[in-house]
Amino acid sequence: MAALAQLVSHIYATTLIFLTLLVLELAVLLRCLPGTLSPLCGGRKLRRPTTAAQFLDLVEARNPTIQYSRAASKKRECTECAVCLSEFEEGEELRRLLCGHTFHKGCLDTWLQQRLATCPLCRSKVLPDDVAAGFHHQQMQSSSLRPEYDGSDEELVFLLSAIHGNSLHRFL
Known part of the structure; x- marks a missing residue:
């Protein structure tokens, strides 16, 4: 029974990580599209x-x-x-x-x-x-100084490890 609980816990954590990565990828994609709403614009399209x-x-x-x-x-x-x-x-x-x-x-x-x-x-x-x-x-x-997402998941892993604490180290 303990093994089943641990398996469910691992599946839950993996699903949570996957969904978080998916949301972050979507946010990066939307941010890079021209003509989208941006926080720099005060939430409205610019002239x-x-x-x-x-x-x-x-x-x-x-x-x-x-x-x-x-x-x-x-x-x-x-x-x-x-x-x-x-x-x-x-x-x-x-x-x-x-x-x-x-x-x-x-x-x-x-x-x-x-x-x-x-x-x-x-x-x-x-x-x-x-x-x-x-x-x-x-x-x-x-500007070339604008931060771009380089496709590396290292920053995301660091972010997720800070969010989920020690439970993430079991999956990496």
Whole structure:
């Protein structure tokens, strides 16, 4: 009777592992399909993703580039870029956001492309969420840094061993 109970226990654990692997494989498959819903999209389909040039054109339209002039700047205005922490020099291209913070154009553009489109200091939105999410979704799709599932089950075995504790070692 004990042997039968142990056999049923092994069959149950094997079935559970198989179903877990099946669900994970389906999740990976759905994640890799273009046009599917993604957590990055906030659970809704995105508009057509924008390119880097279109993204920066939108930033420029909402926050035009200005030339730094010491004579024209107010005495109480910040004189350094909060991204690179260097002082503004005469004639450099700056970008002043609607929130009032000013940065080097290149520093801010790089920041906006690598992060969500928010001010580095106060986190106010520079562009609408759907535009920023579309750009970042497109970047992740084309990026070689995006984690891909390589077909190896080593990570899944590790995950399952953490979930099921010591009962998994009998099957490996």
